[in-house]
Amino acid sequence: MSALIQKHMFVIKLFFFALLCTGLAAAGAFAKNTCIDCHKDENFRVQNRALFDYYNIWKGSSHELAGVMCEDCHGGNSLKTNKDSAHKGTFLSLTSIEKSTFKVIPQRCGACHEAVLKNFVDSKHYTALLNEGTGPHCATCHGSMNSEVYYTPIVKRACAECHNEYTKNSPEVVGEADKILHRINVSRVFRNWINIHYSDRAPERTEEINGLYRDITNSWHTFDFTKLDEKSENLLNKSKSLVNKAMAEKRKK
Numbered sequence: 001m002s003a004l005i006q007k008h009m010f011v012i013k014l015f016f017f018a019l020l021c022t023g024l025a026a027a028g029a030f031a032k033n034t035c036i037d038c039h040k041d042e043n044f045r046v047q048n049r050a051l052f053d054y055y056n057i058w059k060g061s062s063h064e065l066a067g068v069m070c071e072d073c074h075g076g077n078s079l080k081t082n083k084d085s086a087h088k089g090t091f092l093s094l095t096s097i098e099k100s101t102f103k104v105i106p107q108r109c110g111a112c113h114e115a116v117l118k119n120f121v122d123s124k125h126y127t128a129l130l131n132e133g134t135g136p137h138c139a140t141c142h143g144s145m146n147s148e149v150y151y152t153p154i155v156k157r158a159c160a161e162c163h164n165e166y167t168k169n170s171p172e173v174v175g176e177a178d179k180i181l182h183r184i185n186v187s188r189v190f191r192n193w194i195n196i197h198y199s200d201r202a203p204e205r206t207e208e209i210n211g212l213y214r215d216i217t218n219s220w221h222t223f224d225f226t227k228l229d230e231k232s233e234n235l236l237n238k239s240k241s242l243v244n245k246a247m248a249e250k251r252k253k
């Protein structure tokens with residue numbers, strides 16, 4: 001390639017880079033966010049110690065990394081510098097034991113996690129949450145702004161808060177959850193391996209496993225353990241046999 005063309009290419013690349021930056025700025029990626037400005041402020045920290053921690057929890061979370069901002073969950077207006085105008089329309093009482101917020105949380109989270117919400121509304125948890133306020137909502141099991149998928153021992157402890165010998169509310173589900181989650185966890189390891197091994201050789205195999213895996217992580221939220229028992233066993237058996245097959249192929253070589 002001649003030096004002149006190379007130079008032109010560089011200019012063209014630079015142009016597209018500049019265009020990209022303007023696009024991102026317009027989309028708000030570089031825009032100011034008054035919720036964050038105010039909530040991370042030193043004065044705020046001194047005056048509202050406990051509430052300041054919520055900023056810290058969000059900071060560095062998978063949500064922050066994915067660009068999910070305060071107002072995506074809380075509402076309000078992140079362009080207003082004045083507290084009252086910024087908070088307008090914000091649901092501030094997420095932590096309070098109010099039925100209205102119970103309903104709001106799954107809807108707010110579900111705006112982005114659509115497949116999860118679709119399954120969750122079919123669960124006995126959702127019915128119990130709406131009717132008596134006794135069922136768990138998304139933040140009960142995932143925390144709030146740093147929402148993560150907790151390790152199984154922590155999940156079990158969360159389930160056992162409500163499902164135990166004293167409440168007599170299906171205490172057996174804790175053991176069943178352990179069994180199903182264990183199968184999913186093992187399948188996840190196999191799945192990673194399958195994705196690496198088969199992605200070029202036989203993409204249809206990776207697609208099948210990925211499909212089964214996605215289906216179960218979504219339908220987990222129906223908490224229909226009869227179906228989940230079957231699905232998780234199927235996923236585990238299929239992934240195991242693919243891994244075995246790959247091992248055999250490798251040995252043949």
Ligand code: HEC
Nearest residue numbers: 034035038048070071074075076077078081082083086092
């Ligand atoms: C100018 C400062 C300021 C801005 C801007 C601001 N907040 Fe706040 N926020 C506060 C203060 C101070 C509190 C502590 C409670 C109070 O004084 O009302 C608070 C409390 C909260 C609470 C806890 C609920 C409560 O009242 O105890 C939430 C949730 C919240 N803010 C979310 C947001 C969101 C979301 C935004 C942006 C849309 C935002 N805030 C913008 C200053 C601000």
Ligand code: HEC
Nearest residue numbers: 039051054055058068069070073092093094095139144145
């Ligand atoms: C992914 C959704 C989500 C995001 C993003 C999020 N929050 Fe929250 N926040 C929640 C939930 C759910 C609760 C209540 C449950 C809890 O306390 O665990 C909460 C609670 C709070 C509280 C305490 C409310 C109270 O009444 O005591 C404050 C303050 C707060 N958030 C501020 C913020 C700020 C500031 C940001 C941005 C830096 C933010 N949140 C981002 C979901 C979110």
Ligand code: HEC
Nearest residue numbers: 062063066068072073108109112138139142144147148149
């Ligand atoms: C504005 C969209 C949006 C909202 C609202 C939102 N999330 Fe998320 N969430 C995301 C994105 C994007 C990710 C990171 C990519 C991914 O893992 O899917 C994520 C990640 C997660 C994860 C981690 C998934 C993993 O595999 O590690 C959990 C759990 C989660 N969110 C739960 C929640 C809960 C609970 C709420 C409500 C309190 C909520 N989300 C609100 C978009 C959102």
Ligand code: HEC
Nearest residue numbers: 106109110113116117120136137138141149155184217220
């Ligand atoms: C009773 C506890 C519980 C409730 C309530 C709950 N979840 Fe989950 N959620 C879990 C567990 C446990 C997993 C991990 C399952 C797995 O390994 O597939 C999970 C997985 C997830 C994931 C990750 C799925 C993936 O692709 O890996 C997301 C996102 C999520 N939940 C969001 C939500 C949202 C949004 C709500 C509310 C509408 C909600 N959850 C309600 C326990 C709960």
Ligand code: HEC
Nearest residue numbers: 124125128134135136155158159161162170173177223225
């Ligand atoms: C905040 C309390 C609470 C938490 C936490 C909770 N549950 Fe539940 N769970 C309930 C309530 C209430 C019901 C509905 C009972 C009914 O309808 O009789 C229920 C029902 C169920 C059912 C249906 C049982 C049946 O009879 O069909 C399953 C399965 C279940 N929960 C599993 C779990 C698992 C697994 C976890 C932890 C990841 C969990 N629950 C966490 C309150 C909770």
